[in-house]
Amino acid sequence: MLDEDVRDALLGELAERTPPPVRGGLAEVVSRGRRRRRTQQAGAVLAVVAAITGTAVAAVAVGGPNAMPPAGPGPTVTSAPWPQADLPAHTPYGTWTPGETAPPPAGRPVEATPLCSIPDTSGRMVDTVRADADLRQRMTDAVHAVAGAATVGALVELHSRASRPGQVDAYTYTADVADAGGTGSVVFSIGTFTGDPLAAADEQAFDEFNCDPPRRQALDDGTVLQIYATYPSEPFQSLAQVLRIYRPDGTLYMVTVRNFGSPDLATNPDQPENPERVGAGRPTLPLSEAQLADLGLAIADH
Amino acid sequence: MAGFDKEFADFYSARFAVAHRTAYALCGDWVEAEELAQAGFVRLYAKWPRVVGGNADGYLRTVITRLFLDTRRRGRAREHPVAEPPERSGPASAETARVDERQSLLAALLRVSPRQRATLVLRIVHDLSIEQVADVLRCSQGTVKSQLARGMRTLREAYQDAETVDRSVRDVG
Numbered sequence: 001m002l003d004e005d006v007r008d009a010l011l012g013e014l015a016e017r018t019p020p021p022v023r024g025g026l027a028e029v030v031s032r033g034r035r036r037r038r039t040q041q042a043g044a045v046l047a048v049v050a051a052i053t054g055t056a057v058a059a060v061a062v063g064g065p066n067a068m069p070p071a072g073p074g075p076t077v078t079s080a081p082w083p084q085a086d087l088p089a090h091t092p093y094g095t096w097t098p099g100e101t102a103p104p105p106a107g108r109p110v111e112a113t114p115l116c117s118i119p120d121t122s123g124r125m126v127d128t129v130r131a132d133a134d135l136r137q138r139m140t141d142a143v144h145a146v147a148g149a150a151t152v153g154a155l156v157e158l159h160s161r162a163s164r165p166g167q168v169d170a171y172t173y174t175a176d177v178a179d180a181g182g183t184g185s186v187v188f189s190i191g192t193f194t195g196d197p198l199a200a201a202d203e204q205a206f207d208e209f210n211c212d213p214p215r216r217q218a219l220d221d222g223t224v225l226q227i228y229a230t231y232p233s234e235p236f237q238s239l240a241q242v243l244r245i246y247r248p249d250g251t252l253y254m255v256t257v258r259n260f261g262s263p264d265l266a267t268n269p270d271q272p273e274n275p276e277r278v279g280a281g282r283p284t285l286p287l288s289e290a291q292l293a294d295l296g297l298a299i300a301d302h
Numbered sequence: 303m304a305g306f307d308k309e310f311a312d313f314y315s316a317r318f319a320v321a322h323r324t325a326y327a328l329c330g331d332w333v334e335a336e337e338l339a340q341a342g343f344v345r346l347y348a349k350w351p352r353v354v355g356g357n358a359d360g361y362l363r364t365v366i367t368r369l370f371l372d373t374r375r376r377g378r379a380r381e382h383p384v385a386e387p388p389e390r391s392g393p394a395s396a397e398t399a400r401v402d403e404r405q406s407l408l409a410a411l412l413r414v415s416p417r418q419r420a421t422l423v424l425r426i427v428h429d430l431s432i433e434q435v436a437d438v439l440r441c442s443q444g445t446v447k448s449q450l451a452r453g454m455r456t457l458r459e460a461y462q463d464a465e466t467v468d469r470s471v472r473d474v475g
Contacts, residue, residue: 006457007426009407014323014427017408019332022322024340026314030307032340033347 027093080293085213090116102235111232116211150179176261182282183261197224197246222248236280342366374416410460418453
């Protein structure tokens with residue numbers, strides 16, 4: 001068979017095959033693409049972390065949160081004692097379905113979460129700053145206080161240098177949180193925003209594929225805290241819940257609780273700063289929403 | 303819809319079917335092919351302002367090919383080339399029967415290693431030059447030539463094996 005014959009035969013066969021109906025669509029592509037573009041603006045680390053897990057940025061300081069029991073196995077249903085922001089809900093474009101190439105472990109129920117498009121964030125500045133040793137220690141202490149009986153690992157800094165003009169270096173801080181339900185993690189970093197805290201919170205209220213407005217708490221000093229609903233993402237139906245804190249001085253703290261931790265990551269020889277995700281993680285988040293709210297109040301009290 | 307998204311939507315509508323089919327040539331599975339194509343368009347969207355004025359088709363083709371090779375390297379979508387065609391569990395549909403009236407070159411292609419298969423698809427299906435294939439696969443032109451030669455040999459052998467089996471079945475029947 002000549003090369004030309006092979007080409008003709010292959011093209012002919014491809015043309016004859018009838019693909020099944022497509023499950024995804026343009027809306028999903030655009031939504032995922034926007035999210036990818038946003039995270040790329042924050043540097044390679046944020047891009048990878050956010051694309052895979054929906055991680056956001058955060059920082060924590062020591063406060064006086066009351067220790068609460070760990071979430072443990074089973075759904076983390078304890079809600080933050082905050083009302084939802086007074087914003088209209090968005091209309092879902094679809095429902096979460098796991099990818100065929102990295103599905104959740106056998107027996108783990110699929111989270112049929114409604115998904116909504118995120119806003120266009122291409123014009124938004126997404127930067128992070130490095131936490132000094134004092135702040136890193138306060139982050140660690142705050143997680144210990146909130147996590148109760150759970151084991152909290154060392155806080156690990158990940159620094160991603162800007163790889164091209166227009167990018168900025170990115171810093172994230174991650175600590176494992178483990179209990180009888182398995183190992184998850186908490187990710188922190190510190191960024192900035194412009195304008196009024198409430199306006200910024202409104203602008204970013206639907207940044208996490210959420211359809212309902214986030215739960216929100218405004219403090220006397222003008223600080224605004226908001227917690228987004230837990231949402232699943234690829235691979236392995238990863239779970240993440242994000243808290244953002246908008247301080248009057250323009251500092252943006254973000255905390256993400258994830259259902260996986262360092263045991264689920266492997267070294268990536270090609271890109272050491274971007275570890276490979278190899279494990280599915282625990283079935284639920286290691287902190288409840290109420291515990292995450294307490295973590296937010298600890299930051300706001302600082 | 304903003305102009306940015308409108309341009310992208312038009313491109314998506316015009317190109318998705320082709321991307322889906324060529325991804326199918328790489329992986330041999332429609333569901334995975336859709337995931338590869340979708341993931342390729344997601345990456346394209348993120349780069350759209352810089353790509354739209356240039357070679358968006360080339361960027362999409364490159365991304366899908368590299369995504370396919372990444373999945374094979376990571377073993378997430380494990381692929382086991384089989385020596386024997388799978389048994390049919392029931393009457394073939396009219397479409398399947400039509401396609402299977404002669405030997406399937408696509409099925410034979412799945413017995414070529416992923417790297418060589420990607421080389422063949424880029425060179426034969428996409429009709430790229432040796433130099434262009436080398437750019438997509440980030441390797442030398444010499445490597446492309448050797449991969450092509452080995453891939454074609456494996457493809458021909460797999461195709462001939464299937465043809466022999468098919469003739470035997472017809473003779474017996």
